[in-house]
Amino acid sequence: MNRYLGKNHIGYQVSALGNHVFFGIDPRTNQKFETAFHQASAEEVDAALTKSKEAFEQYRLISIEKRVRFLKAISEKLKANKDLLIHWFCAESGLPKDRAEIEFTRSCFQFEYYAEAVESGYALEIKLDPANPERKPNPRPSLTKLNIPVGPVVVFGASNFPFAYSALGGDVASALAAGCSVIVKAHAMHPHTSSISAQFILDTAKEHNMPDGILCHLLAEDFTVGQFLVQDLRVKAVGFTGSIGGGMALQKLINERKEPISLYAEMGSSNPIAVTKSALQKRSPEIAKQISASVLLNAGQFCTSPGILFIEETANFSSFKEELVRAFSESELQCMLHPGISKRYLERVKEHALLVNVIFEGRHEGNFIQPTLAEATASQFIAHPEIQEEIFGSYLTIVKCQDESEIKQCLQLLEGQLTTSLYADTPEEIDGFLPILTAKSGRIILNGVPTGVEVSFAQQHGGPFPSSLNSYFTSVGWDAIKRFQRPVTFQNFPEDFNSKKVNFNGNSIFLHFLNGKYQ
């Protein structure tokens, strides 16, 4: 196998000084792979931080044009090595090949897409106030505002997105696009995928003469490496996708720092769906089909997988429920990401059974599961709003409500969510739900399901606590880059500063602005 596998990437060097080793496994078989991965030692973490800071100081001065070319080249490099990446993605996650393909395509696109956000000038958020020397009592100075990178960024790989939110994922792509160096803490559930991803980015970096340390990739099985990283003062921002417990533990560590920094944590969500009477009457089979497909998708291992459904118990409710039971019971067993994850899923299902009535209990074999369907009355939900707590994996609780106002009463008890969905027909119905849904979530889907997060301009992937830690920001879409930037205003600079006679970092970013495109 490749010489770097099992080792940490300290910039362009590989290193395996630590004694603690761990192994990847195939969750389909629970078979261990042979390569021993060496958890980064304190010395290696420190070396990565030093290199990352040095690389940042160089990278931030490299022209936008070079940065953009580098980002686009990463996408090309990944595409050229697709088979190897897909192989390890499936082997380490147990996810099917079609999902691997979708996530791979998305991940390549993210590098191109964030490159465009920079290339077009959008990510710089350039703003200009022209001078007015005639103003009384004081002349008005010119002000030009634009975003610069914050510094070295730490990204935690996510268990459920071995590509799209790990070493070659959106956090890495958006941080590199912002002009930051990045240290990835690999997720221990997919060390091969993560290491190979990092190697391809580093190969591209080398080909583009990027500074040594622009990317570091550290292996870790326990929390020590992550703790060291987020508490080090050289680190200026952290990206994390995972559980509420994991995110809050990181925040606690960050709170102990002398210099506070932002943790952009995208944590748990139950992605509630509300279905009105009129929608159910008109489109019951279609709605049942959409919702069950969304719950079932890749064993429900998405932050946007729907876990709770509020619905009026009307005449056709029982046929709707039957549709769901049929879809759930006819579904194939699907492999979960890791024995730890399937074990936790089964524990949560058991715990949850104390709060709700299980209608259909899915089978399980090894790490393979079938979804489970439960129901509760609105009164049960109101008495035990903890029913809403996320179960990671395919699991849906139907909350039966008497009428629309009871649905709303339940929705008021929701904690912050990444998404809420509403099946409704009339403008009046929609209007009535919007104030609650906006208060509770970062994205509202009308007559549709929450899975499928479009990587695009107007996307908001981040909602009120506890679904995210900083709900102004998004971890998907062009605005994701803003997490790793801060603005600087240039006051009283001469006009020729804007037209390249005085350069900013030797590039022409002001020209975009002067062309009037991003005013």
Next chain:
Amino acid sequence: MNRYLGKNHIGYQVSALGNHVFFGIDPRTNQKFETAFHQASAEEVDAALTKSKEAFEQYRLISIEKRVRFLKAISEKLKANKDLLIHWFCAESGLPKDRAEIEFTRSCFQFEYYAEAVESGYALEIKLDPANPERKPNPRPSLTKLNIPVGPVVVFGASNFPFAYSALGGDVASALAAGCSVIVKAHAMHPHTSSISAQFILDTAKEHNMPDGILCHLLAEDFTVGQFLVQDLRVKAVGFTGSIGGGMALQKLINERKEPISLYAEMGSSNPIAVTKSALQKRSPEIAKQISASVLLNAGQFCTSPGILFIEETANFSSFKEELVRAFSESELQCMLHPGISKRYLERVKEHALLVNVIFEGRHEGNFIQPTLAEATASQFIAHPEIQEEIFGSYLTIVKCQDESEIKQCLQLLEGQLTTSLYADTPEEIDGFLPILTAKSGRIILNGVPTGVEVSFAQQHGGPFPSSLNSYFTSVGWDAIKRFQRPVTFQNFPEDFNSKKVNFNGNSIFLHFLNGKYQ
């Protein structure tokens, strides 16, 4: 005097249940005013929080048009009551009338200006991705993203801006513009000014049928009220302008919350200035005049007052220094804001004398001070970078450097600053300083001084830690509103949702977008 003076405003009610009272003083004479101000009791703080939350739930659903009219009316109300406000501003701060006038004008403008940010659609940051039903393999949904208010906001009045960063200041104006209810913790150094300000806003609110609780105004002399406020889960964001110690104490309290929220703290800054050899050779008298005027302005009680100057010790340095000494020594004694502040200033000057060589020591009488000028060599600064720590009040340390590279070496040791200024002439010189200055500050002034913060679109008032706690945001300019908002994306909403057939909060905000103005 007015019936409400001395009491807390719990929305439209006034209340004085607490036993702890305190008094305003005139710092010019140290005479106490007669009204006893009742610190808010725990019961009153809780009542204010309840009202604020209820008011928020109503205010957020009120149309943008009404919100805008309300904000503009506040400005009119203040203008109609200018004399009373100016009287108490001067009486409680010791600041001169011309400063009061400037700050008053700015404060009225801020309400109008933030109203425009909302009215124009800018503050909503509306973004749209059109649907593409033909896309393969999956159709692309439409996405519409816009900002909504976060919830009740707590604003701490600032000692040094009794208007512009207190009850009628920029934090209150931007939070109300965002659609949030506001609880002001009045600064104990100007309780009359703050209470009268709040009363005028509340009078306007009542005239505009705004919900009871849209503004609450709480009196406090010690930290208990502020602690209660920032730790209460009904509060969703906090605005603070003050010292590093004060801001960090608040952050520590916020870290103990179950639900994290953002503290937007604008803290200390020494606003370093660098002067190159060529600039000094060409324009020494002009530069000395600008810098001394900036240091002297209102006894240096600005977050942007310059405190440290890095300069090459060239032929005309001694004449430059003489200019500064003359300006400092010829300056009138100026009253500081409060005996506590003048005492602290004199203590800091004394402490600082152990690190630097005092060239001119200002006189002082009561709370009146003259500025002090000190100097240090670059080696002294490098050995004791704590020389840079802010002294609140007129005080300047000149750091004498051998050459440009030594200036840069010193600048590298700076902590994060709100501003840095550079006197330089050639594009090459400017180019050479930019990477350091961007890394260290939120605003860079070329050939000018940091005092005078333009309230405008491209302003950035917020820099790297410890000058601010969250350097992505600004506390001045349209972008200040973003601190109190979060985005929501509407997926798959029909086009007629955007054209008023389905309204969002009964108003027409989407129309701005569809008109193509804010794409």
